[in-house]
């Protein structure tokens with residue numbers, strides 16, 4: 282029995298007053314009572330009482346202390362009841378074997394027959410066949426058959442497809458049209474789901490469906506709702522120069538046609554248009570083209586091994602740092618988006634940053650817990666929501682109003698054109714201005730953390746969940762940071778043009794360039810933050826636990842043909858699994874469940 286006393290030290294001394302031992306309260310957090318050669322330790326924070334020492338003293342303490350503390354209770358019978366309840370519950374315990382069989386049937390352990398749905402997101406002009414080919418080959422190595430789901434195949438085919446430009450443009454327009462008519466930006470994903478159902482043709486087997494390619498964030502959200510953690514999105518990065526070259530040289534587009542397709546694909550201004558740029562950063566895994574295909578092949582192999590529960594695949598420092606940057610972003614209370622940053626030197630994280638409002642004394646506002654009430658509150662007028670308006674948008678609107686009013690007053694524009702004028706000004710670059718926001722950007726927050734702590738930033742690396750804006754970029758250059766790694770593109774940033782002499786976009790892997798002293802900006806490669814725990818944590822991901830050694834200490838073997846998927850698609854609903862769990866309980870319990 283574990284004996285506890287939850288009162289104060291004074292009360293304890295009073296209750297044990299009849300014992301003639303000596304008290305020792307010289308130690309922090311622990312009070313000691315010595316009696317002959319016996320010792321009683323009382324730990325203040327937990328209330329736990331332990332007996333040590335030897336001889337009659339210890340035996341006496343063990344016998345007397347429970348009686349003195351709890352005179353009205355029969356402590357002997359307390360021990361007996363505890364043992365009895367353990368025995369009783371043992372008869373009610375569902376045996377391990379049956380629980381495992383439930384998991385094998387429905388849940389997350391031991392499934393190596395599950396299906397996989399893998400989406401691809403890449404901008405137009407990306408040679409995605411260079412990824413899909415090796416991905417298909419490698420999936421076969423895991424014992425899978427592969428079904429290609431081309432999103433374009435669910436759209437009406439073009440009447441004549443003589444030119445590649447016409448063909449690509451045709452499918453872009455058809456996709457837009459369908460999203461607009463259905464008033465549903467995820468409509469193509471619904472078509473994809475139907476295709477998968479048709480290609481399955483029976484009970485689920487070891488089949489992988491590669492969906493090429495997704496163009497709208499709603500499509501990704503939709504497939505994640507249907508397939509849950511069994512859906513994986515691969516983002517393939519290819520810089521605009523490379524895509525332009527591919528479209529003109531390999532697909533016979535003119536310079537203008539290539540330019541037009543790339544622009545449409547990235548972000549059409551209307552809501553139901555293609556939004557590849559907003560879709561890319563939702564990926565679980567990021568790839569980047571190198572001079573040869575090895576980085577793609579090896580990257581895919583590692584990603585698949587992680588999906589198939591390889592126990593010895595650990596994160597790179599870049600993956601770890603980007604995960605930490607993402608974690609940092611989550612503290613942000615910004616009204617439009619959460620951005621995170623991390624600065625590292627010699628593979629050691631020296632600062633984190635997020636985008637939020639600064640507070641006097643340094644740093645950004647945290648939510649604070651009131652120690653009296655336990656309520657977590659934000660400081661009045663602190664975070665932006667407490668002022669009920671985004672100062673940046675408010676100021677943009679007042680600038681637009683002021684220009685419109687002046688032009689009207691001066692007679693430059695007639696009053697019939699007033700509405701057009703307001704609309705045109707709103708669509709101008711005025712709406713891209715960010716300087717009237719109260720928010721400190723994540724990159725700057727991380728840099729300022731270094732300055733507060735007196736840590737030099739020369740030669741360090743900055744990881745940021747979003748491509749830095751031109752305002753942060755100039756400060757990044759000035760701080761001496763030598764490398765910047767980012768996930769999400771940020772089209773409003775003019776950093777590369779404004780600072781072309783100081784920044785180099787290192788968009789292709791393994792391009793061996795001599796160190797020219799420029800700040801290198803690189804797209805992130807590897808497992809993205811949203812799957813970091815699922816794929817690298819041994820026990821905290823949403824999938825099954827990972828085991829690395831056997832009971833005798835030897836490392837476990839891993840065989841890709843029988844390896845289970847860590848977060849498999851479960852072909853049953855929770856209602857069916859719940860019913861099966863109830864069945865197992867009824868079969869194995871011979872007493873009324875205690876919760877009834």
Ligand SMILES: [Zn+2]
Pocket residue numbers: 722723724749750751752753754
């Ligand atoms: Zn910025």
